[in-house]
Structures are given as structure tokens and as C-alpha cells.
Amino acid sequence: NAGVTQTPKFRVLKTGQSMTLLCAQDMNHEYMYWYRQDPGMGLRLIHYSVGEGTTAKGEVPDGYNVSRLKKQNFLLGLESAAPSQTSVYFCASSSGGGDTQYFGPGTRLTVL
Amino acid sequence: LAKTTQPISMDSYEGQEVNITCSHNNIATNDYITWYQQFPSQGPRFIIQGYKTKVTNEVASLFIPADRKSSTLSLPRVSLSDTAVYYCLSLDSNYQLIWGAGTKLIIKP
Numbered sequence: 579n580a581g582v583t584q585t586p587k588f589r590v591l592k593t594g595q596s597m598t599l600l601c602a603q604d605m606n607h608e609y610m611y612w613y614r615q616d617p618g619m620g621l622r623l624i625h626y627s628v629g630e631g632t633t634a635k636g637e638v639p640d641g642y643n644v645s646r647l648k649k650q651n652f653l654l655g656l657e658s659a660a661p662s663q664t665s666v667y668f669c670a671s672s673s674g675g676g677d678t679q680y681f682g683p684g685t686r687l688t689v690l
Numbered sequence: 691l692a693k694t695t696q697p698i699s700m701d702s703y704e705g706q707e708v709n710i711t712c713s714h715n716n717i718a719t720n721d722y723i724t725w726y727q728q729f730p731s732q733g734p735r736f737i738i739q740g741y742k743t744k745v746t747n748e749v750a751s752l753f754i755p756a757d758r759k760s761s762t763l764s765l766p767r768v769s770l771s772d773t774a775v776y777y778c779l780s781l782d783s784n785y786q787l788i789w790g791a792g793t794k795l796i797i798k799p
Binding site for chain 1: 718721722724726731732733734735736739777779781785787789790791792
């Protein structure tokens with residue numbers, strides 16, 4: 579089992595460009611999450627999903643959109659990137675809301 | 691507003707026992723408290739999870755009092771490789787995820 583994988587690992591964008599980050603899990607988990615982690619800081623929840631076809635806002639959703647068309651995939655989109663979105667993005671999945679979360683390796687995004 | 695508080699940083703020495711405590715206000719009455727470990731440039735990984743009293747696994751123990759307003763992660767006989775950031779996670783009364791800000795643990799030889 580690969581667990582949770584994230585694509586790409588690194589990306590550099592110019593202000594105003596758009597991109598999509600892909601998260602995939604092979605554990606048949608219902609819940610999936612997108613977090614951002616700024617240097618030296620903790621995790622902040624962007625959006626999450628409690629099942630295929632559902633999405634919900636987390637603590638810092640502005641500037642991001644998500645989709646969960648398939649149970650195993652959770653996509654995070656940036657429509658118009660801003661330097662403030664420079665961060666490391668982590669995806670995670672879990673069986674339920676309070677259950678153990680399994681994290682991907684992260685995507686390091688720089689917006690110039 | 692639900693909030694979880696944990697120390698920003700701690701230092702200890704190899705072979706010592708380290709205890710890190712999170713304070714949980716407005717915690718959900720019937721869900722788990724979970725602790726994670728994060729090394730630089732990696733995603734957090736699960737250490738231990740409990741509901742109440744004491745839980746022990748091969749790497750740590752977790753103590754949760756009856757009122758569940760705090761939780762203490764105990765790392766026995768730490769080594770240099772335990773240097774990392776440790777996070778606690780719980781659900782608030784609205785079942786929203788509440789992460790602590792993380793405790794940076796530095797183990798010295």
C-alpha cells in the first residue's frame with residue numbers, strides 16, 4: 579500500500595497563475611483533508627471532505643477550492659495564486675472524524 | 691471558542707523521560723485525543739491515541755484525566771532521534787478538529 583501520495587512534490591508559480599494539487603489514498607478512507615503549514619508554524623485546515631462528492635470549509639479556505647469526485651482522490655485548486663499562499667501543503671486521510679490521520683509527504687509551493 | 695494549548699518548546703537529555711501536556715478547553719465528550727510527531731520536511735505521523743485514563747504502546751504513553759481537559763504524552767528514555775515537533779489533536783464540542791500549535795522537543799546528548 580502506498581498510503582497517501584501527493585503530486586507534485588515541488589512547484590513554483592507566478593502571482594495570478596493557477597494550479598491543482600492532487601492527493602490520492604489507497605486505504606478506502608472516507609475522510610480527507612488539506613492543510614497548509616507555513617515555516618515554523620503548525621497545521622491549518624483548508625478544506626476537508628467526509629465522503630465522495632462532499633466538501634467543507636476549514637479554518638483558512640479563502641483562495642482555495644476543492645473537489646472529491648472519487649473516494650480515493652482529493653484535489654486542491656488555487657485559481658489565482660498569491661505570494662501569501664507560499665507554504666507546504668499536506669493532505670491526510672482517515673476512517674472517521676476523530677480517527678488517526680495518515681499524512682502525505684507534502685507539496686512545497688512557492689508563489690513569486 | 692475551542693482552543694488547545696501546549697508548550698512551544700522543551701529541552702531534555704538522552705535517556706530521560708519527557709512529558710508534554712496539552713490543555714483542551716471545550717473538548718468533545720466522547721472522542722479521541724491523538725498525538726502526532728513531525729520531523730522536518732515530512733508529514734506528521736501518528737504516535738498514540740486515547741479516550742481516557744492511560745494508554746501505552748511501544749513508543750509512548752498517554753495520560754488523560756477523567757475530566758479530559760488535558761492530556762500528557764510521555765516519552766520514556768528519549769534519544770536524539772526523538773527530536774521533533776509534537777502535536778496534539780482533539781475534537782471540540784462541535785466535532786471540529788482542534789490542533790495544538792506544536793511543541794518543539796530538542797534532545798541533547
